[in-house]
Amino acid sequence: MCIPPSIKIKKSNNGKGLFAEKLLKRDSIIFHFDGKIDDDTHTNSKSLQIDDNKFLESTVKFDDFLNHSCNPNCYIDWQNLNLVALRDIQIGEEISFNYNTSEYDLINLVKNCSFKCGCNSKNCIGEIRGFRYLTEQQKKKIQKFVSPFLKKKFEQEI
Ligand SMILES: [Zn+2]
DSSP states (O other): OOOOOTTEEEEEEEEEEEEEEEOTTTTEEEEEEOEEEEGGOOTTTTTTEEEEEEEEESOOOOOOOOOOOSSOOOEEEETTTEESSHHHHHHTOEEEEEEGOSSSSSTTTTTOEEOOOOOOOOTTTTTEEGGGGSSSHHHHHHHGGGGGHHHHHHHHHO
């Protein structure tokens, strides 16, 4: 699938990222995560976690460049697997979402994929290790954006 004309891959703080090529209105769909759901043998840092051992291997290649932010401007609509704008995104702004809303455990489940965050936002939590490692308060804060799988996990914890 080709990259939509509204976004472009460009250099970012940490390698490459996706940037808005035009004003992306709040609530608009930026792209759809097309792909197939695989078991954990194919897991890598670029896949999206769907269930305990299920990951979406995206066939939309450009989404590899979608970076994490602790204060993201997009979220995933899990019903339709779309990336949606949380607010208006200006031309030239980097597009991001919170990896902790999709990944449960980036240390054990997705092996050694935790990383030090460079988002520079006020509420940056530092090391990104997956939803599992957040405090209860941090979990509550992003609760409405997390995948159905993480919601289930959270309910089991409380
Ligand atoms: Zn951060």
